[in-house]
Amino acid sequence: MNYHTYPTHEVLCIDMRSFYASIECVKRGLDPMTTMLAVVGDKNRSGSIILAASPALKQRHGVKNVSRYFELPNDPNIQVAEAKMGDYVRVSVEITRLLHQYVPKEAIHPYSVDEMWITVDGLEPLYGNPEEIAQMIKEEIYDTMGGLTCAIGIGDNKFLAKVVMDLYAKKTGIAICRYQDVERLLWPVPIEKIWGIGHRLTVHLNRMGIIYLGQLANYRLDRLKKRFGVIGEQLYWHAGESI
Template sequence: MRIDYDSFPKRTIFCVDMKSFYASCSAVLLGLDPLTTYLAVVGDTEREGSVVLAATPPLKQDFGIKTGSRLFDIPNDPRIHIVNAQMSTYLKTSIAITELFHRYVPMECIHTYSVDESFLQVDGTTRLWGDKFSLAEQIKEEMQKEFGLSCAIGIGPNMLMAKLCLDLEAKKKGIAEWTYDQVEAKLWPVSPLSKMWGIGTRMEERLHRLGIRTVGQLANYPRHLLEKKFGVMGNQLYYHAHGVDLSDLGAPIMQGQISFGKSQMLLRDYTKKKEIKHVILEMCEEVARRARTANKAGRTISLGIGYSKKEGGGGFHRSQTIAEPTNMTMEIYQTCLQLFEKHFDERTVRKISISLSNVVDDDQLQLNLFDHRKPKQREIGYVMDAIRQKYGSNALLRAVSYTTAGTARHRGRLVGGHKA
């Protein structure tokens, strides 16, 4: 099947990414140049095992320190600055950057994808700001002048192509553009498949079993077989491999991949099953709250457990699909407990992740003749969310959060998972 690109919209989308955003902001706050300074942002400078959240480009290049490294990996070198994360400052800077974008396009043409990455739809701005490359250059210059920060800009006819252009070319060049005419030359050679935005490691493994290892092989695989194997997501994978994306600005690129999750690197070793279950319950509460906030419910519940590296690392990630969609904490928790009891092998735990997927709108409730409490339990969940929204996340906590195993009270004092 040949794709008729003339039948698809050709918009002008910018995907703007701030280079080493946390580290660059921290460097600027210290009056330093992010492009020449050795600086690492860590979760907590008092903990040797604290994770590096960001590093300036010179630190990455000359010392090999990158996001995910540990504090103890950083050499004892007087040239290296090590600072705590300042999440409130980063968020304020991100908001100010959005206001900068608003000078060039209406607010409805801006989608903040993350604290350091945004999409802009710049169609119709030529008479005001010149062609797309002139506008991209102007945004980069303004960013540097006002905030002392560098950015990269990927340009494409849709969100998908702009994001792929950013990740695979613009981050090296500064500004780059991918068009439909370049799909075969630039997109199809991409491998491994996990470099393709929207394809995670598990989907990559499933595609490998079909003999698909490059985006080009995915694009040339029979669409009907992909749809048979993956359903509607198979259709999306096929068209995305051809660079086609009809998502509105701000809509999820992969509709079938919408999920609500929570992942946590524990601050200490957890060896007792009872304590691990306490943290799982807290995290189920958070996942359920996120789903309710979006008025969604899901049928597939996933639990991931990561073991301590002192015992060889590893772990498991398992999912279970239940009969009816839910966003109730205890229903998610009971499913997680089943997965935990079945797969846990009595090792030290350092990481836990939980997600709710296979999502639908929460506009209906399947009544159970043998359990009349379900409607009230569902309503209580929304009431608790409203109280937390008004008075703070620690306004209502489960009893397990007041045990030595609980982490919710500590996390409630953080911004974006880190010190403010």
């Protein structure tokens, strides 16, 4: 594929790790990475959903964000906090202000309260290459936000930055995927792990013999369009060219 013809930008996708739980740890003067803490909607209801679990709680007890309060292990080291959405929005705004020191407001694209894209085109003379900029942002967020950590994906567009963040940066801290890396990094990935492909769509694609992203990229476009319409065309281009 001739990737030189594709539009190219320097895009960072920033995801705050265990955002709600980490903020509750910081509020208590605790280390977000070593403290076992769960955030629930209502501490007075045993069936309340766990909205967030700290990394340590996930690793040691396998607690997931969709678990119920009563499913928490009987461990005296586990702390439970009731959600305070106002606090989380306030911290999100503070992070956005921090990013505004690097880029103009129009270059910041929020995805959720704890995730956003920023475009850093043309910043290399000031701050270095995109990986160096990502490292600077990670360190500044950590230092100014009391120890909050984030994962950052870097790509030639929003899709690549988001997907490489989901698949790789959450483990390594920072990960990069350029157009020329798509076949190596993304094609071997099962389609259900790709952003934008939900369970129902995965079932339909699996029935067509499409298990991995590479198989989707090499499937006939006309058949995808006939089966899924506009969505089929979007799937094809995301899988094959990621634009």
